[in-house]
Each structure stands twice: as structure tokens, then as C-alpha cells.
Amino acid sequence: MSTPILKLRNICKSFGPIDVLQDISLDICPGEVLCLLGDNGAGKSTLIKTLSGVYRPNSGTIEMDGRPIEFTGPRDASNRGIATVHQFGGTFPLMSIGRSFFIGVEPTKGWGPFKIFDRKKANEIAVKAVRDFGITRIEDGDRLVGGLSGGERQSLAIARAVHFGAKVLILDEPTAALGVKQATHVLRIVNEAKRRGLAVVFITHQVMHAMAVGDHFAVLIRGAVAADFRKGEKTREEITDLMAGGETMAELEAQIDGYMATHDGHAPQHAGASA
Amino acid sequence: MNSKTASQPIVVANAPASSSATRFSIGGLFRRPEAGAFLGLFGVFVFFIAFGSIDFLKPAGAASWLNVAANLGIVAFPIGLLMIAGELDISIGSMIPAGSMTVAIISGYYGLPIWLGIAATLGLGVVVGLVNGFLVVRTNVPSLIVTLGTLFAVAGLVLGLSVLLTGTTSVALKAPELAKFLFGQFVANTFQVIIFWWLALTAIYIYVIHYSPYGNWIFAMGGDKISARNAGIPTSRLTIVLFVLSATSAAFVGMCQAILFNSAQVSAGMSFIFNSIISVVVGGVLLTGGFGSIVGIFFGTITFAVVNQGIYFTTFDRNWSSLIIGVMLLLAVLMNNTFRSMALSYSPKKK
Numbered sequence: 025m026s027t028p029i030l031k032l033r034n035i036c037k038s039f040g041p042i043d044v045l046q047d048i049s050l051d052i053c054p055g056e057v058l059c060l061l062g063d064n065g066a067g068k069s070t071l072i073k074t075l076s077g078v079y080r081p082n083s084g085t086i087e088m089d090g091r092p093i094e095f096t097g098p099r100d101a102s103n104r105g106i107a108t109v110h111q112f113g114g115t116f117p118l119m120s121i122g123r124s125f126f127i128g129v130e131p132t133k134g135w136g137p138f139k140i141f142d143r144k145k146a147n148e149i150a151v152k153a154v155r156d157f158g159i160t161r162i163e164d165g166d167r168l169v170g171g172l173s174g175g176e177r178q179s180l181a182i183a184r185a186v187h188f189g190a191k192v193l194i195l196d197e198p199t200a201a202l203g204v205k206q207a208t209h210v211l212r213i214v215n216e217a218k219r220r221g222l223a224v225v226f227i228t229h230q231v232m233h234a235m236a237v238g239d240h241f242a243v244l245i246r247g248a249v250a251a252d253f254r255k256g257e258k259t260r261e262e263i264t265d266l267m268a269g270g271e272t273m274a275e276l277e278a279q280i281d282g283y284m285a286t287h288d289g290h291a292p293q294h295a296g297a298s299a
Numbered sequence: 300m301n302s303k304t305a306s307q308p309i310v311v312a313n314a315p316a317s318s319s320a321t322r323f324s325i326g327g328l329f330r331r332p333e334a335g336a337f338l339g340l341f342g343v344f345v346f347f348i349a350f351g352s353i354d355f356l357k358p359a360g361a362a363s364w365l366n367v368a369a370n371l372g373i374v375a376f377p378i379g380l381l382m383i384a385g386e387l388d389i390s391i392g393s394m395i396p397a398g399s400m401t402v403a404i405i406s407g408y409y410g411l412p413i414w415l416g417i418a419a420t421l422g423l424g425v426v427v428g429l430v431n432g433f434l435v436v437r438t439n440v441p442s443l444i445v446t447l448g449t450l451f452a453v454a455g456l457v458l459g460l461s462v463l464l465t466g467t468t469s470v471a472l473k474a475p476e477l478a479k480f481l482f483g484q485f486v487a488n489t490f491q492v493i494i495f496w497w498l499a500l501t502a503i504y505i506y507v508i509h510y511s512p513y514g515n516w517i518f519a520m521g522g523d524k525i526s527a528r529n530a531g532i533p534t535s536r537l538t539i540v541l542f543v544l545s546a547t548s549a550a551f552v553g554m555c556q557a558i559l560f561n562s563a564q565v566s567a568g569m570s571f572i573f574n575s576i577i578s579v580v581v582g583g584v585l586l587t588g589g590f591g592s593i594v595g596i597f598f599g600t601i602t603f604a605v606v607n608q609g610i611y612f613t614t615f616d617r618n619w620s621s622l623i624i625g626v627m628l629l630l631a632v633l634m635n636n637t638f639r640s641m642a643l644s645y646s647p648k649k650k
């Protein structure tokens with residue numbers, strides 16, 4: 025295990041009276057994939073937002089390369105080489121592929137105060153990045169993002185992060201909207217990023233995806249780190265149980281079976297029934 | 300423009316297949332945000348030439364709608380940018396008389412130097428813009444409501460202060476030669492000098508919005524504010540800057556009117572609210588943000604001004620002009636919607 029590029033110590037974050045993150049301490053190492061697992065609402069997205077400069081923690085410290093830092097904002101984090109694909113959004117339907125790829129980091133040509141946006145260069149780089157990603161239907165960087173499918177947009181967002189992620193790549197449920205082929209491709213990208221020495225933080229609800237790329241796993245339950253282990257230290261069943269928020273899968277299945285038995289084989293009508 | 304296009308092939312000579320980047324096509328024109336505005340303008344010209352007379356294209360006739368377009372256009376640009384960014388500013392309705400009255404009271408009533416009056420007018424614009432911007436950014440109250448509040452607050456303030464200080468609601472202003480030359484002369488006896496300000500501002504806005512990197516930020520912000528912030532765009536600062544721009548532009552227009560007509564009235568400007576919104580929407584800006592263009596707003600403003608003034612060149616009763624404006628607005632919006640969905644579904648043909 026190499027020296028961590030990011031070290032979180034006792035990170036707490038609350039929104040008003042709601043404590044979302046409690047005492048999170050984690051190490052994120054270059055050349056490794058950290059899989060962040062946990063139930064809906066466990067605090068995964070909130071945690072990576074403190075790493076990408078969107079939120080400031082209420083207490084606790086973040087160290088980068090051994091020095092304590094405080095991100096002044098998302099731009100600061102991305103300038104330090106942390107690129108994030110957030111769970112929702114990240115694409116701009118009425119903008120062109122080339123323009124949306126470079127939002128905030130527009131390439132320019134020209135001199136002095138008369139620099140102009142280099143549309144040709146932006147389009148070329150963006151189209152190439154997406155095509156490298158396996159989306160070969162995209163040929164024209166002037167196309168509007170809104171005309172792409174959900175998965176294609178997701179791929180565009182990931183391609184963007186990979187392009188700009190110099191040191192740390194954070195992916196919040198990147199495979200959620202993707203087809204089997206594209207999801208596999210994301211996993212390949214993650215492995216490739218790892219091989220190139222990037223630190224990757226990968227959030228997913230799919231055990232298979234987590235097991236396929238993860239070197240290091242952290243499970244959040246109600247905002248606290250419930251388990252922190254390395255590849256091979258836990259079985260797939262144990263991981264699944266932790267991801268379900270601590271309840272064992274067997275228990276959940278028993279609940280469903282019991283319900284089916286008492287309700288003539290009908291599945292529960294609404295989510296609340298099993299709560 | 301032409302020389303740039305000519306030099307482009309050299310730049311790309313060694314670049315990998317950039318299939319359609321430089322290809323010119325009619326279809327490409329229709330996918331641009333200003334396509335609807337351009338056709339609308341064309342239609343309006345044809346309409347008034349058919350039903351009116353060619354007179355409204357001759358200098359005297361053109362001046363009538365160019366003067367309207369210039370005054371409106373200077374305000375319509377920042378209003379359009381705010382709309383692209385997902386905000387509205389209706390306080391311009393009282394910022395125009397506020398601008399007129401400020402310069403007239405300071406330099407007319409009190410007789411202080413005109414430059415002081417001008418500085419105070421623009422300063423007032425900056426202050427009101429800052430108030431609007433900070434309120435919108437800090438409170439997350441929709442900007443329509445915030446600026447509705449400042450619309451009335453500023454109107455009340457201007458009326459109250461005018462009566463308190465001067466005892467009247469109409470103040471005369473005799474501006475010195477240079478100020479008159481720059482802000483308030485009739486060129487060739489008919490064209491207000493503000494037309495040149497408008498044309499110069501058009502060029503500056505086109506550069507900043509469509510060529511400099513900052514334009515991208517405004518579109519991103521209107522498309523998805525949270526994602527734009529996550530991508531590192533200073534959305535709050537940009538919002539405040541846009542509100543300052545619109546309030547200051549409105550104050551500037553009011554000031555030019557006062558210098559031009561040698562007097563200022565407390566109530567003159569409410570019509571600018573709707574007129575600028577119509578110009579911007581006819582110009583192809585999406586009311587919900589994220590889409591539009593400066594050239595579109597430019598055409599939209601001229602279209603509005605021509606309809607507004609063109610009626611005088613026809614035999615129609617001028618009471619019909621609102622009907623024409625309403626129908627034109629609906630047609631333009633429908634057309635813009637069609638073109639926008641064409642742009643969205645566009646993908647290049649396989650070769």
C-alpha cells in the first residue's frame with residue numbers, strides 16, 4: 025500500500041440539525057480503487073462532495089500529499105487534480121458537446137484580452153474522448169448534449185472527468201444509467217485509471233461492479249464508517265449484507281418470503297411494507 | 300470574420316478527422332438560436348412593405364424604429380443574458396426613470412457638473428444591481444419576486460425624493476455640448492446617438508458571449524446551476540454581475556433620454572419591462588434558461604421596434620398594433636420551439 029494522496033480524519037458534516045457524516049476517517053491511495061458502499065441515504069454522495077470542494081466539513085481535516093488543505097470550492101479541488109462525476113446532472117442539455125466538455129476550463133486561442141473560445145479544439149478533444157470511451161455514434165462536437173441518450177450523456181461526463189482527473193477520479197454511481205457494454209467499459213476505465221496511478225473513488229450499489237474493480241472497500245451506514253477492509257478480506261455475502269445497511273440478505277429474503285406466504289404470493293405493494 | 304474563416308484550414312491541416320466543423324449548410328442555420336428571430340424580422344419587413352409603404356425603410360422612417368430599437372436593445376441584452384442564466388429582472392422598469400431623474404436632479408436642478416450626474420446615475424445602477432444580485436443569490440427567492448420588490452421600491456424612492464428635493468415630478472436638464480454630443484444628440488436630425496452605443500454594445504456582447512470563454516459560463520449556469528457550480532463556475536458572482544449590468548444599462552438609457560430631451564419625468568419606463576422580455580423571447584432566448592444568442596436578441600429587438608412603429612406607415616388604426624405584437628410573439632415562440640427541437644434531434648448524416 026502506497027502513501028495516501030488524500031487522508032480524511034474525523035470528518036463531520038451536518039445540514040442544520042441533521043448529522044449526515046460522523047467521524048469519517050479514510051485513506052485514499054494512488055493506484056488504488058476505493059469502493060464506497062452503503063444504503064440509500066448513507067452519506068456517500070455527501071462524503072465525496074466534501075472531497076470535491078462542494079461542501080465544507082463542519083469539523084475534521086483533509087490532507088492532500090501530507091499537507092492539510094481546505095478546498096475553497098469545486099474549482100479549487102479540480103485545480104488540485106480532483107475530478108468528480110456527480111450522481112445527478114453534470115451535463116447541459118442545450119449546450120454543444122464540445123462546449124459542455126470544457127465548462128470552466130475553456131480552451132482559448134488568440135492573445136491578450138482578446139482570447140476567444142477555441143471551438144474547433146474543444147470539439148475535437150471532446151469527440152475523441154467520448155469515442156475513446158466506446159461511444160462511436162458521436163462524430164460532431166457541435167451536437168447538443170440533450171440529443172444524446174442518458175447513457176451517452178453519462179459517458180460524456182465520465183470521459184470529461186477522466187480527461188481532467190490528474191490525480192484523483194471520483195465517480196458517484198457512474199454505472200447506474202449504463203448498458204452492460206458501457207458499464208463494463210466504465211469498469212475498464214477505472215482499471216486503466218488505476219494502472220496509470222490515479223486514485224479512484226467509486227460509488228456503486230452493485231456488488232459485482234464493486235468486487236470487479238475494488239482494492240479497498242469502505243461501507244457507510246448512517247453516516248459512519250461501518251467497515252473498512254481490503255480486497256479478499258470479506259466474502260461477497262458479507263459485503264452484500266453490509267451494503268444493505270447491516271441487515272443480512274438472508275433476513276431480508278426471509279421477510280419477503282414471509283410476506284409472500286401471508287399475502288397469497290403477492291409481492292409487497294409499497295416500499296414501506298418491509299421497513 | 301471572413302479572414303478568420305479563410306485561415307482556419309491551415310490550423311486544422313494536421314488535425315484528425317474533424318468531419319463537419321467547417322461545413323456550411325442551410326440546415327445548420329436553422330439550428331441556430333437566432334433562426335426564428337431572423338425569419339420573424341424578415342416576415343415583419345415583408346408585412347409592412349406589403350401593407351404600408353416602402354417609406355419606413357427610408358432614413359426618416361428607419362430612424363423611427365431604430366431609435367426605439369436602440370433604447371430598448373441596450374436593456375434587452377442584459378435582460379436576455381439574465382434569462383439565459385435562468386433569472387429575470389423587471390426592476391429595469393423603474394431604473395430607467397431613476398437614471399433620468401438622477402442626472403436631471405444633480406446636473407439640472409442643482410446645476411452640478413454633468414460628469415457628476417452621470418457618475419451618480421451609473422453608480423445608482425451598480426448599487427441597485429448589487430442589491431438585486433445579493434438578494435437573489437443569498438435568499439434563493441425567485442428573481443421575479445426580488446426584482447418586483449425593487450421595481451416598486453425604486454419607483455417609490457424616485458417619486459418621493461424628487462418631490463422632496465425639487466417639489467415636482469419633472470425636472471429640466473441643460474447638458475453641456477460634449478455630454479450632449481456623446482449621449483443626447485440627433486445625428487442628421489433624426490437618428491438618436493444612442494443607436495451607435497447600441498451597435499457598439501452589440502459587438503462587445505457578441506464577443507463576450509459567443510467568443511470569449513465567459514459566455515460558456517452563462518449558458519452552463521442557465522442549463523443546470525448546480526452542475527455549473529460543481530464544475531467550478533462562480534455562479535453567485537456571475538449572477539450578481541448580470542444584475543449589475545442590467546440595472547446599470549437601464550440607468551444609462553434613462554440618462555441618455557434625459558440628456559436628449561432636456562428633461563426627465565418620474566414615470567417613464569414601465570413599458571420597457573414587457574417590451575424587453577418580448578424582444579428577448581422573440582429573439583430565441585428560452586424563458587427557462589440555457590439557450591439563446593446575442594444576434595437573436597438583436598433581431599428580436601428590431602422586430603419588436605418595427606412592429607411597434609411600422610403601424611404608422613400603414614393605413615391601419617394604430618390600436619391594432621398590440622394585436623400584431625401578440626400574434627407575432629406567439630408565432631415567434633412556436634417557431635423558436637420548432638427550431639430548438641430540430642437542433643436537439645440533429646445528428647450528422649452518415650457518410
Ligand SMILES: Nc1ncnc2c1ncn2[C@@H]1O[C@H](COP(=O)(O)OP(=O)(O)OP(=O)(O)O)[C@@H](O)[C@H]1O
Pocket residue numbers: 039042044062063064065066067068069070071111
Ligand atoms: N443539502 C442537504 N440538506 C439536508 N440534508 C441533506 C442534504 N444533502 C444530503 N442530505 C441528507 O444526507 C443524507 C445522505 O445523503 P447522500 O446523498 O449522501 O446519500 P447517498 O449515500 O449518496 O445515497 P444514495 O445511494 O441514494 O445516492 C440523506 O439522508 C439526505 O437526506
Ligand SMILES: [Mg+2]
Pocket residue numbers: 068069070111196
Ligand atoms: Mg448518492
